[in-house]
Amino acid sequence: MIKIIIVDDHAMVRSGLRLLLSGKEDIEVVGEGADGDEGIRLVRELRPDVVLMDLSMPHGKDGLTAASELNSEFPDTAVLILTMHDDDEYLFRAIHAGASGYVLKSAPHEELLAAIRSVSEGNAYLYPTATKRLMNEYMERMRRGESGDLYEALSEREKEVLSLTAKGYANKEIAEQLIISVKTVETHKSNVMEKLGLKSRPELIKYAVKKGLLQFE
Known part of the structure; x- marks a missing residue:
C-alpha cells in the first residue's frame, strides 16, 4: 500500500x-x-x-x-x-x-x-x-555558458575578473586590485564574455549570481 x-x-x-x-x-x-x-x-x-x-x-x-x-x-x-x-x-x-x-x-x-x-x-x-x-531551460543554459564545464574553462585570472566585474568594480579598480593594466582587464573581460556566451553586463551578473560568485569579503 x-x-x-x-x-x-x-x-x-x-x-x-x-x-x-x-x-x-x-x-x-x-x-x-x-x-x-x-x-x-x-x-x-x-x-x-x-x-x-x-x-x-x-x-x-x-x-x-x-x-x-x-x-x-x-x-x-x-x-x-x-x-x-x-x-x-x-x-x-x-x-x-x-x-x-x-x-x-x-x-x-x-x-x-x-x-x-x-x-x-x-x-x-x-x-x-x-x-x-526543463529541457529548453537546460539547452538555453548550455547556450549561455551556465554549465560548470564552461566556467572551468576560464583561467584563474579570468575568474577573478568575472567575479570583480559582477560585484560592480570598474576596470581601473580591477586593474589596481589585481596589479595589472586596464588594457589587460579589458582583454580578460572580453575573453570571459566570449567563452561563456554572454553579451552584456546584466547577463554576466546573472551568471555570477547563479554560480555563487558574489560573496563579498
Missing part, C-alpha cells in the same frame, strides 16, 4: 482527493492537513510514502517551504506538488525545494494516479509540457 497524506487549505479539495484515492486498492490516505505546518507534523507522526502538497496555502507554511523541510528531514518521503500554477517559476522552485513531482490540478485523474505511483517508487514525475520546458 502507498500511504498518502493530503495537504491543501481547501477542505473540499481534500475531500475530493480522498474520495478519488480511497477507491484504489494500492493507495491509502492516512491523514490530511490544511497547511505546511500540519503536513510536517503528520509526516513525523504517520511516516507516509507520499505527501500530496498544494503550493499556495495562506496560513502556516506554504507548500514550497514545507517541501524543502520535508526533503531535509525525511528524504525517503516523496513530496508531490499538486497545484493550479502552470508557471515556470513555481515549477523550478518546487524542484529546487526537493519535490519529487509536479502535477496540475487540471490534470486527468489517471495522470495524478500515475504520478503518485511513480514518485512512491523513487522516481520523479513532471507533467509532459513541464518536461519540455
Whole structure:
C-alpha cells in the first residue's frame, strides 16, 4: 500500500482527493492537513510514502517551504506538488525545494494516479509540457555558458575578473586590485564574455549570481 497524506487549505479539495484515492486498492490516505505546518507534523507522526502538497496555502507554511523541510528531514518521503500554477517559476522552485513531482490540478485523474505511483517508487514525475520546458531551460543554459564545464574553462585570472566585474568594480579598480593594466582587464573581460556566451553586463551578473560568485569579503 502507498500511504498518502493530503495537504491543501481547501477542505473540499481534500475531500475530493480522498474520495478519488480511497477507491484504489494500492493507495491509502492516512491523514490530511490544511497547511505546511500540519503536513510536517503528520509526516513525523504517520511516516507516509507520499505527501500530496498544494503550493499556495495562506496560513502556516506554504507548500514550497514545507517541501524543502520535508526533503531535509525525511528524504525517503516523496513530496508531490499538486497545484493550479502552470508557471515556470513555481515549477523550478518546487524542484529546487526537493519535490519529487509536479502535477496540475487540471490534470486527468489517471495522470495524478500515475504520478503518485511513480514518485512512491523513487522516481520523479513532471507533467509532459513541464518536461519540455526543463529541457529548453537546460539547452538555453548550455547556450549561455551556465554549465560548470564552461566556467572551468576560464583561467584563474579570468575568474577573478568575472567575479570583480559582477560585484560592480570598474576596470581601473580591477586593474589596481589585481596589479595589472586596464588594457589587460579589458582583454580578460572580453575573453570571459566570449567563452561563456554572454553579451552584456546584466547577463554576466546573472551568471555570477547563479554560480555563487558574489560573496563579498
